[in-house]
Amino acid sequence: MVLPAALPLTRLSLRQVLLLSVIDDSGSLKQAAATIGMSQPRASKSVQEIEDLMGHRLFNRTNRGLSPTTAGEVVIRHAKTMMAQLSTLQQELSSLATGSWRRLRIGTIMGAVPIVSDVVQRYLERYPQTSVEIMDDTSAELLRMLDRGVLDLVIGRTSVSATPALYDTQILQQETLTVVANPAHPLVGRRRVRLEDLREPRWIVYTAGMPMRLSLEQEYRHAGLPFPRNLLETRSGFTTMSLLQSSPNAIALLSSDAAAFLVDFGIARTLPVHLSARSEPYEVITLRAGTLPEHVRDFIAVLRDDQHGDWAI
Numbered sequence: 252m253v254l255p256a257a258l259p260l261t262r263l264s265l266r267q268v269l270l271l272s273v274i275d276d277s278g279s280l281k282q283a284a285a286t287i288g289m290s291q292p293r294a295s296k297s298v299q300e301i302e303d304l305m306g307h308r309l310f311n312r313t314n315r316g317l318s319p320t321t322a323g324e325v326v327i328r329h330a331k332t333m334m335a336q337l338s339t340l341q342q343e344l345s346s347l348a349t350g351s352w353r354r355l356r357i358g359t360i361m362g363a364v365p366i367v368s369d370v371v372q373r374y375l376e377r378y379p380q381t382s383v384e385i386m387d388d389t390s391a392e393l394l395r396m397l398d399r400g401v402l403d404l405v406i407g408r409t410s411v412s413a414t415p416a417l418y419d420t421q422i423l424q425q426e427t428l429t430v431v432a433n434p435a436h437p438l439v440g441r442r443r444v445r446l447e448d449l450r451e452p453r454w455i456v457y458t459a460g461m462p463m464r465l466s467l468e469q470e471y472r473h474a475g476l477p478f479p480r481n482l483l484e485t486r487s488g489f490t491t492m493s494l495l496q497s498s499p500n501a502i503a504l505l506s507s508d509a510a511a512f513l514v515d516f517g518i519a520r521t522l523p524v525h526l527s528a529r530s531e532p533y534e535v536i537t538l539r540a541g542t543l544p545e546h547v548r549d550f551i552a553v554l555r556d557d558q559h560g561d562w563a564i
Contacts, residue, residue, distance in 0.1 A: 262304060263301065263304060265333075265337075266287070266289070266297075267297050267300070267301055268330045268333050268334065269287055269330075269334060270283060270284075270287060270289065270294060270297055270298070271298075271301065271309075271326060271327055271330040272327065272330045272331050272334050273286050273287055274298075274310070274317055274327075275319065275327045275330075275331070277316075278315070278316040278317060278318070279316045279317065280294055280295060280298065280316070280317055281294075298310065301326075305322065305326060307320070307322035307323075307326075308320055308322065308323075309322055309323035309326055309327075310323050327399070328398045328399055331398070331399030331400045331401070332398070332399065332400045332538070332540075333400075334400060335399070335400020335401070336400065336541075338400075339544060352380045352381070352382070353378060353380065353381040353382070353546040354381070354382045354383075354384070354546075355374075355381055355382070355383045355384070355403055355546055355547070355550055356383075356384045356386070356401065356402045356403045357371070357383065357384070357385050357386070357402065357403065357404060357405075357406070357550070358385075358386045358387075358388065358393035358396055358397065358402040358404070358405040358406070358407065359385060359386070359387055359393070359405070359406040359407065360387070360388070360389065360390055360393070360406065360407045360408070360533070361387060361488035361491070361505075361506070361509055362426055362463070362505065362506025362508060362509050362533070363406040363407070363423070363506070363508070363533050364387060364488060364508075364509065364512075365508040365509060365511070365512050366406070366423070366424075366508060366533075366557075366558075367385060367406055368385075369557065370550075370553055370554045370557050371383055371385065373553050373556075373557060374549070374550050374553045377549075377553065378546070378549060381546070386402065387487075387488055388486065389407075389411075389457070389458075389461055389486050390405070390407035390408045390409070390410075390411045390412075390461075390462070391411045391412070391461075392486075393405045393407050394407065394409070394411070394412050394418075394536070397418075397536065397537075397538060398417070398538070403537075403544070403546075403547045403550075404535060404536060404537045404547055404550070404551070405535075405536040405537075406423060406533055406534070406535060406536070407533070407534065407536060408462055408531050408532075408533070408534055409534060409536055410462065410531055411460070411461070411462070416539070417538065417539055417540075418536050418537065418538060418539055419536070419537050419538070419539045420534040420535065420536050421534065421535045421551075422532045422533070422534055422535075423532065423533040423534060423535050423554070423558060424532060424533055424558055425529070425532045426506050426507075426529075426530040426531065426532060426533060427506070427507040427529075427530075428463070428466060428504055428505070428506060428507065428526055428529075428530055429504075429505055429506070429507045429510035429511075429521055430444075430449075430502060430503070430504055430521065430522045430524040430526070431495065431502065431503055431505055431510045431513060431514070431519035431520065431521055431522065432452070432495075432501065432502045432503075432519060432520055432521075432522050433495055433496070433498060433499045433500070433501050433502075433519065433520075434517065434518075434519065434520050435499040436452065436499060436500065436501070436502065436520070436522075438452070438502075438522055439520045439522065441522075441523065442523065443523055444522045444523055444524045445524070446470065446471060446474045446476055446524065447474075447476065449479070449502060449524070450476075450479060451481075451500075452500050452501065452502045453481050453482070453483055453498065453500050453501050453502070454467070454479050454481070454482050454483065454501075454502055454503065454504075455482075455483045455485065455491050455494050455495065455501055455502070455503040456482050456483070456484055456485075456503070456504065457484070457485070457486060458484050458485075458486055459484075461486075462530055462531050463504060463505075463506075463530055466504070466529070466530045467504050470526055470527065473527055483501070488509070491503055491505075492513060492518055495513065495518055495519050496518055502522065503519075506530070535551060535554065537551075
């Protein structure tokens with residue numbers, strides 16, 4: 252049943268929804284119009300019609316193109332979700348004709364990569380006719396992709412979002428943290444290492460505001476020590492590994508799972524640093540609106556079985 256308040260929005264055409272999505276991708280009305288085979292004057296008129304229907308200005312017009320307003324970001328997020336749902340519909344219809352082929356798109360923070368990798372292998376054993384895409388980034392960026400229908404689910408944290416009510420979450424596991432260093436670091440091999448000993452080494456850390464960075468800052472505050480200034484900041488797991496390998500003076504704070512992975516491959520060694528701070532747990536995150544597709548529910552079920560969780564799916 253269409254709610255009366257939503258009736259004006261039913262006048263939106265799918266072509267207009269597609270136009271909003273493509274404008275966001277390109278930042279250019281001209282380029283977006285060309286992409287979907289629409290004249291620029293018609294595209295400009297369509298944007299005006301959409302804004303009239305919404306009762307909000309959706310874009311700021313500048314010499315560099317179009318940038319969404321706050322209202323525009325909300326509308327674009329829903330437009331992206333609608334287009335992603337249509338894509339899923341097309342894939343499911345195609346699978347009916349070709350068999351049980353599936354496509355699963357997973358976003359994960361670096362610390363959960365070892366967990367996700369193991370669970371994906373178990374999932375593929377059960378559902379071999381599946382194409383899996385895994386994206387590794389910060390929780391904030393992964394949630395933006397989830398909002399826009401680019402991902403089916405995220406392993407991360409909703410605490411970084413200004414709108415956590417948009418998501419359904421299930422705690423996956425608590426995260427423990429480990430300090431690792433280049434194998435040639437002079438502190439490797441010591442029986443005990445204190446934070447006071449880590450003033451000179453160069454920390455590889457997430458950018459400011461990220462949960463693991465906040466945990467490290469909290470650790471220094473509790474110890475009454477100033478936070479180091481000689482930092483290498485990155486959001487990339489691959490960059491973290493490369494920096495650890497290339498710099499004998501480098502150290503990093505990682506999830507214990509990620510740290511164990513690097514140690515197993517000889518990329519890093521653990522340092523016996525006692526940490527009192529605890530990071531936030533990993534969550535399995537999906538959009539609250541709508542019913543989860545079967546292949547997403549199946550993946551969460553495999554993840555639950557692997558982690559021996561007791562979740563309601």
